[in-house]
Amino acid sequence: MTITPDFVNDITMEQLEADPYPFYERLRKEAPVAFVPALGMHLVSTRELCEQIARDDENWPAVISAAGGRTFGPAALLNTNGEEHRELRDMVEPHLQPSAVDKYIDNLVRPFARERIAAFENDGHVDIVEAYCEPVSVRALGDLLGLDDVSTDKLREWFHKLSVSFTNAAVDENGEFANPEGFRPGDEAKAEIIAHVDPKIDKWITQPDHTAISHWLHDGMPEGQTRSRDVIYPNLYVFLLGAMQEPGHAMATTLAGLFSRPEQLERVIDDPELIPRAAAEGMRWVAPIWSAVVKRAARDVTVGGVDLPEGSIVMLTYGSANQDEHAYDAPSQYDLDRPVKPTMTFGAGKHACAGTYFANAVVRIGLEELFEAIPNLELDTDHEVDFWGWGFRGPKQLFVKWEV
Template identity: 25%
Template sequence: MPQARGGAEQPVCPVRPLRSGPSGYPGDLACPVYLVTGYAEARQALGDRRLSKDTAAYFADKDSGRRLHPALTRTMLSSDPPRHTRLRKLVTKAFTTGAVAALRPFMEQVTDALLDEWPAHGRVDVVADLAMPLPVTVICELLGVPEEDRPDVQRWSADLFAAGQSGRSDAASYAMAEYMTGLIAERRDRPGDSLLDHFIRVRDGEDRLGEEELVSLAVLLLVAGHETTTHFIGNALLALLRHPSELARLRDAPDLVPGALDELLRHGSPVSTATFRYTTEAMTLGGTEIPADTPVQVAIGAANRDPARFPEPDQLDLSRDATGHLGFGYGIHRCVGAPLARAEAEIALRKVLTRFPALRLAVPQEQLAWRPTRLVHGLAALPVLV
């Protein structure tokens, strides 16, 4: 589904509530939801402490119409300081620039192994054959998820984001939470050196993580650690294929790929709308009055296409200064895994462009299918000829 474009005419407006995935979005509430599409307004909303992310508190006396596993309604992403600060501090150490640099040889190895399976000439689905398995393998390796369990993890994650299928999403939340509960128990019996083992030691040794916090943190990292990166890679390759001159620029000089990532993220943000927020007091945003206790939906993809901030926003321009884009969010909830996502996308794009210089779309653009989900923005498949 193509992303909406931000604009200055009405950058904040009330819309009809829609049911969603694991963010606890109020699908059956009678109150309006305010949609933010302008860049300046979206940036303000993402950093404004008057907009809370404490989903559990908001729905304490309301029925969301959802039956998600409790661990998935109280993740780090669905909390405010000081709880959010404490949980984020634990996670940040695993995704520092140095930690990601140490993972690069493994990411290079995984990428090469996947591309080795591509035919010398023929048809390939970039999503199924690279963009999905690469980040899944990396985050599962980090967390210590056994290789034989990874297809289940991938399927549950896709079900969590299934738009308009609340029963499917709810069931997937229980399957994934119960799986992680079992894996945590196994790792206690046979400890190792994975990220999950680190979290277990912090909880057991220093009593800093409760059991539910441990499960929710593991599930959040497992899902967020690959869903957005999958779409980052797929969207970026599609954008390049749609803009032949920019594609030729990177083919001729693959070393330019790291500097192109911000524009690729801005142009095809893998996050369509940010997760649930609500006003803790009445506030004015973009000239619009929003009452207290009201849900606010920030359209990341639209804000990144706001012509007031990025002229000719539909044009991919790798010489554009796209810093400040909201592809990774903004403020205290900015994506903690951004360094890892950038590294995976950079490696994948550089190797594909180097090894398959004749890459081209295998179907007309209008036949490409987008995943039917509100939160993430990505292709269901990207068939190409190599």
């Protein structure tokens, strides 16, 4: 029998989005597997249980959250298992393999990163999220996909609208969406995406090129056939949200963490070889994809001392797993010198993030270029560092300054 602590019944989506950490700290201690009425599903909050379930595809096949299904559609990677999932991974992974990424990533990221820095480096202050981190992230992925003709601002707009929709997860006492209007921004973005991409798909069908979407259409298909748009679009939405969000917010989060440890920031600026380690700790400290992976019990199961019947839905909260006191010392602190341990930032098992290497490379290059151009970067303490989000989390704004 599942016993839900009283405090779980009172939690709201607004509280989770503003600051999920106190709630999840209590969950890890008192109810590591707990049904949360506001979400209509169980949350799994400890690192051990998140990793256990993430790796167990036989007993815990992947599904998509209700809000995610409403946003992406049924054919998304997040909602597939077995051979269907393998085929979709085979579709998206060729451009994301380390050997492939290493060939194109510098030319993809560095010129645009330098262009963005040149636009503000003489100003002495900027919101680095808006001016640099998000633009570098969305431009890199947009150009890789074949959306080089979509403006950076429009890519950011699509990403934010899809994020609002995907995280519109609150349900009422009947299990229905509490805010159906919350999906409107995502619907608007998807309509624009289809209107823009449909003519490009028409061209790629007969004139394939090197871009990722073109390869999605053709790779692994019988001669003369291409994949259906019903497959392409749900997975394009996944990429335009998750794969655009992760590098940009990981960059900003790493900066925020380093600003909390000025002596560590100085070391990283002096030695760029430390950037990958700094970024890995930033993404542990505040996981960009905080809560997005959902699994379904394939049979009656007991997990974390809780009996769950077949068909039970659980959400794996990787942001909480990365803050687990049993896995990390002083987990709420950013610490470049923390002993290297595995994290749940990019998930685990067959549904681990396909773009892990790509995302890390974008973050690394973005920070290399920023620190090289503005080595005296510091936090503008006239503004607070304002993190937001429960499904995806990162600084809404991060104001920085430097001497010109």
